[in-house]
């Protein structure tokens with residue numbers, strides 16, 4: 431069947447995520463993928479696309495990775511799903527053991543969910559409820575960073591500060607305190623990333639000084655605010671945030687949903703600051719990008735606060751597919767790959783190759799900055815580099831680059847006017863070279879049009 435047919439059938443029945451469907455009805459590209467292998471996606475006409483965004487930041491070791499595929503197939507013949515209340519299964523037990531062994535110290539219990547937003551909901555509810563169970567009824571507020579992104583359900587969206595996603599639903603949601611982001615791109619002229627982090631920490635200190643006793647938790651995306659446009663900050667901020675939270679009895683929630691599992695160079699981003707959060711959310715890469723799964727890791731102190739002979743002091747939260755055995759088997763296979771191969775070491779080589787491929791873009795007039803943390807590289811597009819003036823009509827150039835990329839066989843889905851690479855870890859040197867060349871061409875096309 432040809433692509434036109436699939437497109438028509440799709441648009442007759444599907445409502446796509448995070449999409450103004452009118453754009454497709456007006457002719458925006460809609461590509462139906464038949465198969466994936468390594469970094470490549472292939473459509474029904476045999477056209478191939480290099481998946482530079484790891485299929486929304488989920489994929490680690492390439493599409494249809496055979497070891498993970500085999501682990502899922504084998505688990506499916508054994509046990510596909512079982513209720514996780516009153517019952518358990520070995521993949522969930524082993525995965526929890528391994529996650530805790532790998533996570534920053536101090537985390538001792540794993541609560542499973544099935545998507546990132548749900549893991550954030552779990553963390554928010556757990557934090558509030560743990561304080562409550564200890565008799566601290568005042569702590570009903572959360573603090574999040576400006577430009578944060580924590581998901582789409584009402585609680586996770588409430589602690590999200592991206593107006594395009596949040597503003598419409600604002601009347602429905604709790605109102606957290608948004609504090610200045612340590613984002614180094616927002617540094618004043620002459621200010622270093624560390625200066626910016628220190629200034630943001632000062633602002634957090636002032637808010638906690640006033641509202642510390644009403645605050646349940648501070649939620650942070652450690653090192654990279656991905657949805658905000660791969661905005662990066664100094665680990666210094668995480669250390670200062672940890673100290674300030676401790677001083678005020680506030681939980682620190684690390685949302686590692688996008689940055690976990692090696693994306694920033696360490697297995698978890700928090701490691702680069704040498705801190706441990708009270709609650710840590712993981713999802714996206716956890717199954718190597720095969721199946722939906724999420725986990726919220728908690729400290730022993732938080733867990734203990736729920737132990738009681740009263741039912742209403744328990745954490746009465748559940749999702750139907752909590753800890754699904756197939757997803758746990760995929761996650762175990764993915765962690766086995768981390769053990770079998772020196773993934774983080776190999777990624778250091780790949781990150782250096784990405785840096786080399788990205789370097790020529792820094793010379794282009796509309797590229798305000800090329801920034802990188804491990805396996806994430808971002809190109810901030812601006813009207814004027816010297817004073818970081820944003821482009822007029824936000825997102826227009828991003829869209830043009832997206833289309834130019836697709837025409838050249840690379841999936842470069844922009845975040846507004848930020849173009850980024852977040853490829854699967856199996857990307858080869860040649861593929862990195864190709865990615866660099868196509869990105870450069872796409873940038874030139876967009877800005878000469």
Ligand SMILES: *Cc1c(COP(=O)(O)O)cnc(C)c1O
Nearest residue numbers: 545546547579580581685687688
């Ligand atoms: C993607 C993401 C989420 C939400 O995860 P979903 O599985 O899409 O619900 C939350 N936090 C961060 C930092 C994310 O990148």
